[in-house]
Amino acid sequence: MIKQGKGRKILFYASAILAGLLASGSWLYWTLTLEGAKRQIANGPWFTSELYGAQAADPFTRTTVALSGLFALAKEETIYYTAFTDRSGQLLRSKCDYVIKGRPLDARWWSITLYGADHFLVENAIGRHAYNMKNLTMNEDGSFDIHISQKEKDLNWLPSSGETLAGTVFSLTLRLYNPGQSVYSDLPNTPLPLIERGECA
Numbered sequence: 001m002i003k004q005g006k007g008r009k010i011l012f013y014a015s016a017i018l019a020g021l022l023a024s025g026s027w028l029y030w031t032l033t034l035e036g037a038k039r040q041i042a043n044g045p046w047f048t049s050e051l052y053g054a055q056a057a058d059p060f061t062r063t064t065v066a067l068s069g070l071f072a073l074a075k076e077e078t079i080y081y082t083a084f085t086d087r088s089g090q091l092l093r094s095k096c097d098y099v100i101k102g103r104p105l106d107a108r109w110w111s112i113t114l115y116g117a118d119h120f121l122v123e124n125a126i127g128r129h130a131y132n133m134k135n136l137t138m139n140e141d142g143s144f145d146i147h148i149s150q151k152e153k154d155l156n157w158l159p160s161s162g163e164t165l166a167g168t169v170f171s172l173t174l175r176l177y178n179p180g181q182s183v184y185s186d187l188p189n190t191p192l193p194l195i196e197r198g199e200c201a
Contacts, residue, residue: 041187045089045195046081046174048187079107079183081174086197094122094160094168096200100146102193106180109133112146112193114158117169124159131156146193150201 040047085091086098100112111132116122121129136144137155147153150161160170174192176183183190 043081043188043190043192045083045085045087046192047083048079048081050187077178079176079179079187081176081192083172083174083195084169086195088197090197092170092172092195093200094150094170097151097198098148098160099196099198100148100172100193101143101196103143103191104133105174105176105192106182106190107176108178110174110176112158113173113175114148114160115171115173117171119171122160122170124161126157126159128157128159131158149198 040049083092092098104110109132111130113130114122131146136146138144144156146156146158148158148160150159152159172195
C-alpha cells in the first residue's frame with residue numbers, strides 16, 4: 001500500500017512529466033511548422049507551396065500538410081496561404097489586436113480562418129472561427145477589415161480569446177478555391193490581405 005506522502009510525490013512527478021511532454025510536443029510542432037514556412041513561397045507574411053495537394057510533394061511538405069491539418073485538395077482546385085506573423089514579422093499572439101486589411105481576392109470562393117498554435121480552432125464565446133467572401137461586411141470602397149481581438153468589436157470580429165496547450169500564438173489560413181490564373185502565375189506577388197498589429201495586453 002502506497003503511503004499518502006509518497007502517493008502525492010508520485011502524482012506530482014507524473015504531472016510534471018506529462019506537462020513536459022505536452023510542452024515539448026507543442027514546441028516541436030511549432031518548430032516544424034515555422035521551419036516548413038521557411039521552405040515555402042513567401043508573399044508578405046503569408047506562405048504557400050506549389051506542392052500542396054500535388055503528387056510530387058516531398059516528405060517534408062507532406063509532413064507540414066499533415067501537421068497543419070490542411071487536408072489539401074488538388075492544387076488545381078485550391079491554393080492555401082498560411083501566416084504565423086504580422087506584416088512586421090512579429091509572431092501572431094492572442095494578447096494583441098490585429099486588423100486584416102484587404103480587397104476581394106481572385107477566386108471563386110475564399111476564406112480566412114484562425115487556428116491555435118496546435119492548429120485546432122480556438123474556442124470562443126460566439127463560435128466564430130473564420131470569415132469568407134459572403135459573411136464579411138465590406139467597407140464603402142469595396143475593401144474589408146477583419147478585427148482579431150480578445151475584446152468584442154463592432155464589425156467583422158474574429159475572437160482570439162483562449163489559450164491552447166501550445167500557448168497564446170496563433171496562425172491564419174487563407175483558402176482560395178478555384179483561384180484565377182493571376183494567382184497561379186505569380187504566387188509571391190498576387191495581392192493578399194495585410195496583417196497589421198495594434199495594441200497588446
